[in-house]
Amino acid sequence: MTLLSGSIQPPLLSLLSSTSSPSISPLFTSTTDSTSSSYITTLPDSESAQAPGSSKFIPHTRPKGCILHDVIHIQSSNPQKTYIQAGCSMTEYKRSLDKGKGRDDEQQIPLGICLPWIGLQVEKLGRRDMSFEVGIVDNRGREGIIRFSSFKKNPTVHPYRDPPLIHLPLQLPQQTQSTLTPWIHIPLNLSPLIQLFHSLPRPQRHASDDDEDDDDHETESRKRRKMADLPSGSFSNVSYVRVYANCRVRRIWLSAEGERTIQSMGRGAKDEWELYAANEAV
Numbered sequence: 001m002t003l004l005s006g007s008i009q010p011p012l013l014s015l016l017s018s019t020s021s022p023s024i025s026p027l028f029t030s031t032t033d034s035t036s037s038s039y040i041t042t043l044p045d046s047e048s049a050q051a052p053g054s055s056k057f058i059p060h061t062r063p064k065g066c067i068l069h070d071v072i073h074i075q076s077s078n079p080q081k082t083y084i085q086a087g088c089s090m091t092e093y094k095r096s097l098d099k100g101k102g103r104d105d106e107q108q109i110p111l112g113i114c115l116p117w118i119g120l121q122v123e124k125l126g127r128r129d130m131s132f133e134v135g136i137v138d139n140r141g142r143e144g145i146i147r148f149s150s151f152k153k154n155p156t157v158h159p160y161r162d163p164p165l166i167h168l169p170l171q172l173p174q175q176t177q178s179t180l181t182p183w184i185h186i187p188l189n190l191s192p193l194i195q196l197f198h199s200l201p202r203p204q205r206h207a208s209d210d211d212e213d214d215d216d217h218e219t220e221s222r223k224r225r226k227m228a229d230l231p232s233g234s235f236s237n238v239s240y241v242r243v244y245a246n247c248r249v250r251r252i253w254l255s256a257e258g259e260r261t262i263q264s265m266g267r268g269a270k271d272e273w274e275l276y277a278a279n280e281a282v
Contacts, residue, residue: 002112002237003027003087009114011256012265015086015241018042018071018250024084029108033081038245040084045071045123045248065181069250075125076245084249087111087240089135090143091163110135110239116191117258118241119273121250123183124150124172128246131170135163135239136190136231143239144197144231146190157200164230166196167203183250187258191235198230 016025023042024030032038043049045066076082088108096107124130133147143163148170158165175182243249251273255261262273 001093002090002110002239004112004114011115011261012253012269013113013115013255014251014253016072016084016249016252019069023070023072025086027086027111028084030084031082033076033078035077038076038078038082040072040074040082042070042072045069049073049075065179065183067181067183067250071123072249073125074243074245074247074249075128079129079131079245082245083242085240085242086252087135087238089145089163090137090141090239108240110137111237111241113238113254114236115238115254115256116189116235117255117261118188118190118238119251119253119255119258120186120243121183121252122186122243123248123250125246125248130247131244133242133244134190135241136194137236137239138194138231139234139236141236142229142231144194146193148188155196155200156203157197158203159197159227159230164197166193166200168193168196189258190238194231194233194235198232 015027017023024040030040032040039049041049045068072084074082074084085108087110090110093108093110118134120132122130122132129149129151131147131149131151133145135143135145137143145161145163145165147165147167149167150170150172152167152169155166155168158167172184173179238254241252243252253273257264262269
């Protein structure tokens with residue numbers, strides 16, 4: 001069962017727009033940790049944010065090129081435990097049903113969106129790193145997670161997780177004096193990335209940027225059994241989308257053909273999806 005099971009899906013589907021009301025769509029849940037610097041809020045992009053109980057403003061000063069919209073601000077000193085998420089892992093959802101927990105009204109369910117392109121409009125918070133991940137399901141119902149991180153140096157696969165994970169570098173443009181705005185538009189075709197579950201190298205033992213993904217504790221028999229369960233073949237659907245701290249978010253969407261889909265929908269859609277009219281330096 002997925003959120004969009006049996007429904008006709010348009011070629012362009014917006015998951016989140018920070019200018020909507022409410023700014024964080026009901027599709028999304030917000031998760032924060034117990035530290036005072038963990039904070040998710042909506043505010044004008046020209047403003048810095050101050051977490052409750054903290055004297056620090058993040059970022060310390062706003063750069064030039066703030067957009068003229070309210071945006072979603074996600075910050076934390078522990079990014080892994082601070083994020084917004086739409087949908088949920090199909091693997092975890094099935095596991096909860098198998099345990100007899102059933103489904104309550106507040107439980108997230110997999111999205112089941114059959115659109116292979118994801119687009120994000122985001123801004124990194126100063127020099128802090130950011131990450132996001134997408135749960136994808138192949139045509140045989142096998143789920144995997146694709147995670148993108150700005151701190152990641154080399155791509156790796158973690159096949160013995162459940163669901164398996166590929167972790168890819170997120171190379172963001174360097175900000176210079178000539179940069180008009182720190183906001184970036186990220187379009188990604190998820191479909192060809194499915195093959196990386198079989199072709200990427202596993203992380204080296206004690207790799208500094210992969211400690212969280214270490215799977216050396218798995219037994220060899222467990223590893224052999226699960227290799228056949230890795231996603232492959234063709235893309236079927238997206239089960240969930242998660243955006244971690246530390247960043248600001250303007251919009252998240254899924255589409256059939258990326259930028260080509262937006263261009264084909266006329267001037268109104270193109271205008272809506274552009275990042276327009278940045279402020280001068282604050």
